[in-house]
Amino acid sequence: MQSTMQDVPLTVTRILEHGSVVHGQSRITTWTGDGAPLRRTFAETGTRAARLAHGLRGLGVGPGDAVGTLMWNNSAHVEAYFAIPAMGAVLHTLNLRLAPEQLAWIVRHAADRVVIVGGSLLPLLAPLLPHLDSVGHVIVSGAGDRSVLDGCRAQVHDYEELLAAQPDRRYEWPELDERAAAALCYTSGTTGDPKGVVYSHRSVYLHSMEVNSASSFGLKAGETCLPVVPMFHVNAWGLPHAAFMSGASLLLPDRFLQPAPLAEMIESERPSMAAGVPTIWQGLLAELDARPRDTSSLKAVVSGGAPCPPSLMKAFEERHGLRIVQAWGMTETSPLGSMAYPPPGLTPEEEWPYRVTQGRVPASVEARLAGPDGTFLPWDGRSAGELEVRGPWIAGAYHGGADGEPFRPDDKFSPDGWLRTGDVGTITPDGYLTLTDRAKDVIKSGGEWISSVELENHLMAHPGVAEAAVVAVPDEKWGERPLAAVVLRDGAAVEYEVLRSFLADRVARWQLPERWVRVPAVPKTSVGKFDKKALRRQYAEGELEVVVLPRVP
């Protein structure tokens, strides 16, 4: 028997058209820092996206060509988000926090034909341009000193002038295969070259549907979503697409990601939900503690990208009534992999053990735990293994191997095609995933595994500790032992012995670190995660003043 359903592809084009027609009055509000936010409707954004597509086509952008964006979160970036995939090209979001040489490597690897750059980011792009042979055109959006581009080989265009020069308010968007490439994002892994993940129209569409499900972010018309997560991080977690699909308005912070302007825009624009990494919420908490604002519009604050310290979640909730919901994902998972909503009917106290997990996977994400010997482990809440995932918005390869074809390194993909996440954790019988460590960050001590993240979370719960990172360092007797690097709060004076006693009440004695060091700040990666590789290197090169306490008998 044959299905009699229509064969309609799932495309970014459909999301754009739906948002700009059915939800044409929904809005993108971009913070400008000058008290007059830039406001555009979805209908206007649709028209501007059509003009951008005409402009890009005029510059020679064709199907499958990559167009880079080096931009903050603003409405022009949303226009690029839709126009580029909808015209059949590939949106390549460039992470402006990468080291310049990494950025250049990525642009060359993706062979970006055009780069759209925010004016304030010209000083970052200009010195790289001589090394970017594929880039024939640079389009500058917003204010900035354009003289830094003088003499560059690429043709320079003004974004607004380019759009204004296109007479046609509509674009004949091509019919696309849903498996065609839509967007490209490179992982900012701390090892090896960056790896490109190419999202398809299908994956973006399905992911947007999931973001809008009531079990996930649940965006809907009439609400306003604040993606603090940069639009160069995994499509801003899919929120711009999900907003156009649902009709939810967007509040975009542009480059004003500091705690004070964030608090200000929340108070004045009243978003219903916000999404970002824990370090953003850590900063906002301190800001709100110092200068309370009305943040009552926020029904949920989603935290992802790194585990959110429970102490931060509790402080946010107790002091400001803001509920942080933890989510897990990665560049390779589009990123929505799981969200931590507790089961219903529990008291707030009973909810905590669920809320501090990574949560449960949606139906489109299959999960399994691979043990050290490659067998799959039971979901018993105890057996710890590497999380592997499968699904229509999960990467099955990386872009551009030696022969230009997608490649599948063995350490990243299982023989049957599942993504090896590199995260180690457990899953309970009712599906709650707890990730304790990156596989490479687990401390292998005398045949046992010590979770670095567990130690960090306990340390950060101590009132005198602002941040703490724990890494494995070589140990003659045990193979590896934990090194605890702590950042004390201003004015706090806490002895290492006190912190160790604090830990001793919370973890097994053999897990207690002997090696301790105070650091002014934990080194961070370009995306704000603890850079444990850097910490290990600092240790190896003798740069840290480590104190070794006697091992607890």
Add this chain to the structure above:
Amino acid sequence: MQSTMQDVPLTVTRILEHGSVVHGQSRITTWTGDGAPLRRTFAETGTRAARLAHGLRGLGVGPGDAVGTLMWNNSAHVEAYFAIPAMGAVLHTLNLRLAPEQLAWIVRHAADRVVIVGGSLLPLLAPLLPHLDSVGHVIVSGAGDRSVLDGCRAQVHDYEELLAAQPDRRYEWPELDERAAAALCYTSGTTGDPKGVVYSHRSVYLHSMEVNSASSFGLKAGETCLPVVPMFHVNAWGLPHAAFMSGASLLLPDRFLQPAPLAEMIESERPSMAAGVPTIWQGLLAELDARPRDTSSLKAVVSGGAPCPPSLMKAFEERHGLRIVQAWGMTETSPLGSMAYPPPGLTPEEEWPYRVTQGRVPASVEARLAGPDGTFLPWDGRSAGELEVRGPWIAGAYHGGADGEPFRPDDKFSPDGWLRTGDVGTITPDGYLTLTDRAKDVIKSGGEWISSVELENHLMAHPGVAEAAVVAVPDEKWGERPLAAVVLRDGAAVEYEVLRSFLADRVARWQLPERWVRVPAVPKTSVGKFDKKALRRQYAEGELEVVVLPRVP
């Protein structure tokens, strides 16, 4: 550039596995009428679905074979919902309210190999069996007099015995193409032979995602959904699939669809949402008026299948605090086509004009209005045309034409493949769809269109009127004129002149009916809709005692 995403099909199998593993503790509660509902977890349902698949395979069911279900809403039916598509066969839900000859026609047309039948429905099936050559096996679920099957050619099995005989708690579900047939449902249109719509795994999956979106039904774990809509109507609007996808529990009424048991199960099982046709809510309203119950658990009551009279919505809300949300769809649209949530920030009074519409389409449903001359009309809230829709869960053909292949009648599908819904209406600039009539029910009076539904809704808002149907009848001078058939409330004595004056305050004078008739009940189709064809026939054959008032000058 090539996408690097995994190629994972969207299947009913994935929904089943997700629900029975990640949400294994969610429950299906089936009302039994004896005070002890049957409760099964999703995990148990998964095991039983595997056993059912083994059993069906043992009876010779293979890929693409149709398996009929003639069952009420209960947990065994949910098992069939999942086992049959997941094993690669096709679930064919049989509408037990059809006339026996129509039912037989459908079973033969679908070539059902096996029929699973509820014990209480044996008297309906047994007389048909001699005419159902394709049916080799009948599986009886639940209590009922099985002697009516004595001597029938098909082999008879007991559902529970069949499951118990399968030792294996797991089934190696095959890898399926997402475009493979999953389920089959025939339209119960009042003209011509029933037409089969074959849903694909892909369409069911995408539709379930949409049902779970916060903009639609928004099911989630911890909530309980009560599908009063029968499971033989368009997959119970996709709610069983959506429940397994989200983890929401199900409360199923079995055959207890009468107002009193419905009120009782709502009070005792406390569902968070319910879904059904307006006649169900009409009955429940009368029941609650007579015997109030605690229905406070219901956050939303979704009404679809026919326009919900605004008077009913208001009465429900004012007297019982229950908010009815109107949805539109049809067998050919899986069925979710649109839902009527008002824009945010309005007062309750301002919300009404939006809530009485059919609402807005989701991103996966494209809509357009075709005018009488085939041109497409603007979304201006005034231009009325036939609604045409396109999308991945919209039918593009019907099952089994003369040559056995899918067929596409011109009156049902446009040349470019869109579904012609047969519904006439308008769309506002902000996407709100208002359907006024079936194309065939519009009254064409002197070159103008009169909406029968508008007249009906006004009449039913009169306190003396229980039901009202308006149909076109031939008129020498005007071509067609409206005939108003009214059912008065018990004890009410209202003159036709009074009703006409009531209408005269609400519609244009030239639209006022001259022809009036009192009927004991409006004839209904097998799915509870007004059967206007029957009414027109009764008029044509002189069976109605029509009073003709003088035409208003």
